[in-house]
Amino acid sequence: MTITETRPESGEVAGRTAEETAGPSGLYRLLGTSDHKTLGRLYIGFSLMLLAGVFTMGALLAVDAVDVEGNPVFGAAIGPASSSYLLGTVFFALWPLLLGLATYVVPLQVGSSTIAYPRAAALALWTWVVTTGVYIASVVFGGAYGGADDEAVALSNVAFGALVLALLLGTLCVIVTIISLRPRGMKLNRVPLFSFSFLAAGSLAMLTWPVVLANVALAQVAQFGPDVVSETYLSGIRWALDVPAVYIVALPALGIIGEVVPVFARRRQAHYGVMLTGLGLFGAFSFGAWAQPAFNIEVQEQLLFAFMAFLVALPLLLLLGGWFGGTLRSGELWWRSPLLLALAAILLLCLGVLTGVLRVLNPVDMAPERAFLAQSSFVVTATAAAAVAGLIYWVPKIYGGLFAEWPARVVVVVFVLGSLLYTVPTGISALLENNLSNPTGPLRALDAIVIVGGLVLTVAVAVSVGAVMNAARRKDGFIPDNLWRASTLEWAVGCPPPPGSFVWDLAPVTSEAPLVDFYEEEEASS
Amino acid sequence: MFTTGSKFFYGLAILGFIAAGFYAVLTASHPEGIWDTLTGEGIIDVLIGPLTLGYKGTVGDQLGFSVLVGFAATCASLGFFHTAFRDADPESVAELVHAETVPVSEPTGLSPWPIVGAFGVAVLLIGWAASEVLFVAGMVALVLVGIEWVVQAWSDRATGDPEVNRTIRNRVMVPIEIPLAIVIGIGVVVLSVSRVLLAVSATAAAIIAIVVATLVLIVAFTLASFPKLRQGIIASALLVAGVIIVGAGIGSALSGERDFETNDSGQEEGMAVVDHVADS
Numbered sequence: 001m002t003i004t005e006t007r008p009e010s011g012e013v014a015g016r017t018a019e020e021t022a023g024p025s026g027l028y029r030l031l032g033t034s035d036h037k038t039l040g041r042l043y044i045g046f047s048l049m050l051l052a053g054v055f056t057m058g059a060l061l062a063v064d065a066v067d068v069e070g071n072p073v074f075g076a077a078i079g080p081a082s083s084s085y086l087l088g089t090v091f092f093a094l095w096p097l098l099l100g101l102a103t104y105v106v107p108l109q110v111g112s113s114t115i116a117y118p119r120a121a122a123l124a125l126w127t128w129v130v131t132t133g134v135y136i137a138s139v140v141f142g143g144a145y146g147g148a149d150d151e152a153v154a155l156s157n158v159a160f161g162a163l164v165l166a167l168l169l170g171t172l173c174v175i176v177t178i179i180s181l182r183p184r185g186m187k188l189n190r191v192p193l194f195s196f197s198f199l200a201a202g203s204l205a206m207l208t209w210p211v212v213l214a215n216v217a218l219a220q221v222a223q224f225g226p227d228v229v230s231e232t233y234l235s236g237i238r239w240a241l242d243v244p245a246v247y248i249v250a251l252p253a254l255g256i257i258g259e260v261v262p263v264f265a266r267r268r269q270a271h272y273g274v275m276l277t278g279l280g281l282f283g284a285f286s287f288g289a290w291a292q293p294a295f296n297i298e299v300q301e302q303l304l305f306a307f308m309a310f311l312v313a314l315p316l317l318l319l320l321g322g323w324f325g326g327t328l329r330s331g332e333l334w335w336r337s338p339l340l341l342a343l344a345a346i347l348l349l350c351l352g353v354l355t356g357v358l359r360v361l362n363p364v365d366m367a368p369e370r371a372f373l374a375q376s377s378f379v380v381t382a383t384a385a386a387a388v389a390g391l392i393y394w395v396p397k398i399y400g401g402l403f404a405e406w407p408a409r410v411v412v413v414v415f416v417l418g419s420l421l422y423t424v425p426t427g428i429s430a431l432l433e434n435n436l437s438n439p440t441g442p443l444r445a446l447d448a449i450v451i452v453g454g455l456v457l458t459v460a461v462a463v464s465v466g467a468v469m470n471a472a473r474r475k476d477g478f479i480p481d482n483l484w485r486a487s488t489l490e491w492a493v494g495c496p497p498p499p500g501s502f503v504w505d506l507a508p509v510t511s512e513a514p515l516v517d518f519y520e521e522e523e524a525s526s
Numbered sequence: 527m528f529t530t531g532s533k534f535f536y537g538l539a540i541l542g543f544i545a546a547g548f549y550a551v552l553t554a555s556h557p558e559g560i561w562d563t564l565t566g567e568g569i570i571d572v573l574i575g576p577l578t579l580g581y582k583g584t585v586g587d588q589l590g591f592s593v594l595v596g597f598a599a600t601c602a603s604l605g606f607f608h609t610a611f612r613d614a615d616p617e618s619v620a621e622l623v624h625a626e627t628v629p630v631s632e633p634t635g636l637s638p639w640p641i642v643g644a645f646g647v648a649v650l651l652i653g654w655a656a657s658e659v660l661f662v663a664g665m666v667a668l669v670l671v672g673i674e675w676v677v678q679a680w681s682d683r684a685t686g687d688p689e690v691n692r693t694i695r696n697r698v699m700v701p702i703e704i705p706l707a708i709v710i711g712i713g714v715v716v717l718s719v720s721r722v723l724l725a726v727s728a729t730a731a732a733i734i735a736i737v738v739a740t741l742v743l744i745v746a747f748t749l750a751s752f753p754k755l756r757q758g759i760i761a762s763a764l765l766v767a768g769v770i771i772v773g774a775g776i777g778s779a780l781s782g783e784r785d786f787e788t789n790d791s792g793q794e795e796g797m798a799v800v801d802h803v804a805d806s
Contacts, residue, residue: 026758028636028638029636031638031641032636032637032638032640032641033636034635034636034637034640119637119639119640119675119679120640122637122640122641123639123640123643123644125640126640126641126643126644126645127643127644127647129644130644130645130647130648131644131647131648131651133648134648134651134652138655151655151656151780152655154654154655154656155651155652155654155655155656157655158651158654158655159651162647162651166644179534220654
């Protein structure tokens with residue numbers, strides 16, 4: 001089998017988009033684009049800035065918890081700050097970051113020159129950007145869930161609803177790309193792991209987040225004032241950030257790990273079907289729209305909730321078996337930064353799932369709110385670590401330059417250190433709060449460590465942004481199309497891909513690793 | 527027979543019907559318990575309900591059942607349309623354009639409407655929370671964006687030549703766009719500046735009105751004096767000015783109008799002067 005039919009001479013414009021061959025340049029090209037590569041880069045840039053902001057906010061919230069000399073940062077505004085932080089982690093930063101990677105990478109992985117509904121993808125991006133701005137402005141004027149100002153709280157509510165709608169639209173474009181724009185021979189069981197995980201996570205998001213939207217709409221239509229809107233957040237929205245629905249955001253992170261591990265173990269992914277099944281089951285068990293306190297106030301104390309929190313650990317074990325028992329054990333490990341960060345992400349996610357299990361089984365009387373925060377922090381930092389691993393891995397493809405290894409290693413060290421300082425003390429404080437006679441002192445000490453962790457994570461994200469900008473600016477001369485000798489189709493095109501990406505016809509795909517097939521066939525014939 | 531997209535929608539439709547059936551059975555009131563009902567005489571009633579879409583037999587929560595059946599029916603319809611129109615079917619596409627091989631699909635070009643639509647959404651949201659005028663303005667903006675979007679999508683596929691497509695689009699839309707843009711532009715500036723003038727004190731309003739009028743005069747004079755000025759500079763200057771005016775208008779609308787002094791009859795002082803002049 002060959003991966004390509006006759007590759008055209010350079011300058012061939014067969015698959016070029018209309019905007020790539022003609023039209024104005026400059027700002028209008030940026031604002032009017034529907035090219036998935038530009039849209040993906042914009043998502044990544046904006047969401048990384050917001051991710052740094054979210055981690056800073058987490059540190060500032062910990063400052064209030066420590067309560068240094070009675071000088072809180074947020075004071076009476078702790079409620080809106082806390083709700084904005086929690087919503088910000090998933091809806092303002094992490095999902096957009098993953099969506100940005102997916103918008104850029106998924107069409108290339110499935111051999112398509114474009115994303116499905118490209119203008120809808122552009123609408124989704126800009127609506128997300130604009131509504132994020134409106135939400136932040138509303139918070140400044142006394143809004144957000146828990147805020148006191150009528151109009152500002154209403155504005156936060158509708159801005160958040162529109163933001164979720166925009167993310168769903170962007171997600172839909174990626175899902176339809178995977179379903180409809182695959183090349184010949186690429187059946188669903190041959191779709192790359194990142195694309196498959198995004199298909200599963202996106203489908204779950206399409207099923208779950210409209211319920212959040214319905215609650216937002218109910219709060220808005222009822223017009224009972226800020227108290228009722230804030231109550232709606234607690235009973236009708238926060239479940240989307242809790243077990244099991246929060247794992248939706250971790251699913252694409254598992255997909256990224258699934259891309260990185262076999263490449264840096266230099267062997268095919270063992271038991272590919274099992275890995276797909278693991279990802280699918282992890283997604284299925286992440287469905288959490290049923291676990292709303294609004295309709296069942298005791299849902300978190302019921303057996304089904306505990307069972308589901310426990311059940312989600314099983315597909316994770318399946319995936320861990322595939323990576324550690326199969327690919328990593330028998331591969332020749334290449335200890336580059338993406339692999340190190342991927343392993344850190346696995347560790348953090350395992351701790352998150354473990355915290356979830358301990359939380360619902362509660363053998364040691366964990367403090368509920370702190371246990372929720374600990375689990376949320378583990379899942380958030382695991383997903384962020386995997387997303388940054390993916391960014392380092394795909395940087396040559398996205399920006400046409402290299403993420404130099406030494407700053408990448410700095411990112412790894414700082415990220416892992418920050419994540420552990422940010423998450424583990426919260427977990428320990430959840431264990432201690434109800435089990436010490438006088439927990440105030442130890443809890444304040446642990447919260448102080450969380451402040452440091454949040455700031456270190458902010459630095460890690462800032463260093464990542466700097467390294468990415470450097471890679472985009474520097475252009476390291478010729479970069480091989482398949483720098484890492486990876487197996488998926490995005491590595492069959494240039495770094496970055498030429499206009500139109502696949503300007504030649506792809507040969508039918510016959511396995512989940514078309515490029516490895518190609519190399520093996522070439523080696524056999526030579 | 528079944529095309530790519532149709533399989534997805536048929537699958538969802540089947541899932542929706544199955545879910546509706548389960549939901550109808552599980553939410554039906556069972557005084558003797560669901561298990562006894564399903565193994566006893568009540569089984570006929572409980573099964574006939576969802577099978578006849580509630581026409582006969584028993585359906586539990588009718589609202590939830592209707593939502594699920596509606597979802598399934600919508601998906602089935604979408605699936606049918608995909609089958610009928612042969613989505614993503616290479617042979618059908620080739621046949622349509624009388625080609626022997628499947629043509630390369632031409633991805634879409636630049637379009638300002640997604641970002642304009644996003645700002646329309648923002649205006650709508652702010653209006654929803656704070657001001658009816660802004661809500662209506664946002665709605666109007668979104669309707670206009672929708673029309674422009676549809677026309678551009680149609681013209682993009684009119685012929686295989688992007689330049690010809692652009693000409694076709696301009697021939698249809700420019701006679702409508704230019705007068706409409708002028709009306710909307712004037713309307714937005716008048717509305718925004720009026721909100722600012724109503725929000726500040728009477729003295730400040732007079733000063734702002736004079737300054738804005740002078741600025742308009744200076745800018746127009748400058749533009750007329752330098753006819754070779756680059757279009758990009760003019761567009762950027764107008765964009766910045768537009769953002770400042772609209773931003774100031776929205777800010778002023780949110781902060782509300784100043785307190786107007788009224789005379790004993792409840793009439794505003796300015797209006798009383800106007801009445802007095804009219805009487806005399």
